[in-house]
Amino acid sequence: MDQLSRTESSPNRLKDVVGTTLSHASYHVKVLKECGCIEETRTAPRRGAVEHFFRAVPRTFLGNQKIQDLPPSLRSSVLGASYMDFSDKLIEFLHANDEGEFEGVTLEAMTVALDEMGLSEATKLIQGVLRQIRDLDSQSRKRSRPPQGDNLVSNMLGLSLFPISPPEAE
Numbered sequence: 351m352d353q354l355s356r357t358e359s360s361p362n363r364l365k366d367v368v369g370t371t372l373s374h375a376s377y378h379v380k381v382l383k384e385c386g387c388i389e390e391t392r393t394a395p396r397r398g399a400v401e402h403f404f405r406a407v408p409r410t411f412l413g414n415q416k417i418q419d420l421p422p423s424l425r426s427s428v429l430g431a432s433y434m435d436f437s438d439k440l441i442e443f444l445h446a447n448d449e450g451e452f453e454g455v456t457l458e459a460m461t462v463a464l465d466e467m468g469l470s471e472a473t474k475l476i477q478g479v480l481r482q483i484r485d486l487d488s489q490s491r492k493r494s495r496p497p498q499g500d501n502l503v504s505n506m507l508g509l510s511l512f513p514i515s516p517p518e519a520e
Contacts, residue, residue: 359403359404359405360401360403361375361402387428388404388405388406389407391403461514
């Protein structure tokens with residue numbers, strides 16, 4: 351997943367990067383595609399066959415349902431790769447902006463204690479916020495088309511809700 355979030359790749363190329371067999375890489379690519387985590391970007395003829403290339407879906411790595419759809423053996427590694435990619439981009443930003451240019455940067459982190467109903471409601475809220483931000487992305491892309499010009503700035507958004515330990519006492 352980490353490799354596919356950086357550039358497009360094929361199972362044949364991934365097997366070399368990860369150090370596995372073609373059938374193993376193809377299986378994992380198939381599962382990630384079925385879960386909506388990656389998309390096919392192109393095909394190319396290779397020695398009488400067709401090589402398929404994929405890339406991570408750009409809008410979000412994993413939603414709650416996509417995580418549940420993954421085979422249990424893949425969940426930790428896919429989530430880990432997503433978090434690593436996010437933290438790598440944050441660290442790159444911090445190093446590139448060591449003069450303190452943080453206008454528009456937002457970071458909120460909090461510990462919350464939720465029961466099953468609260469967790470369900472929080473998940474729905476997060477999904478709603480993501481839909482609204484995807485709409486803003488789409489509107490911004492439409493506005494940036496000529497003749498208005500290209501004035502888009504790529505931004506990274508990360509929302510996560512996961513259990514950490516027993517709730518803290520109030």
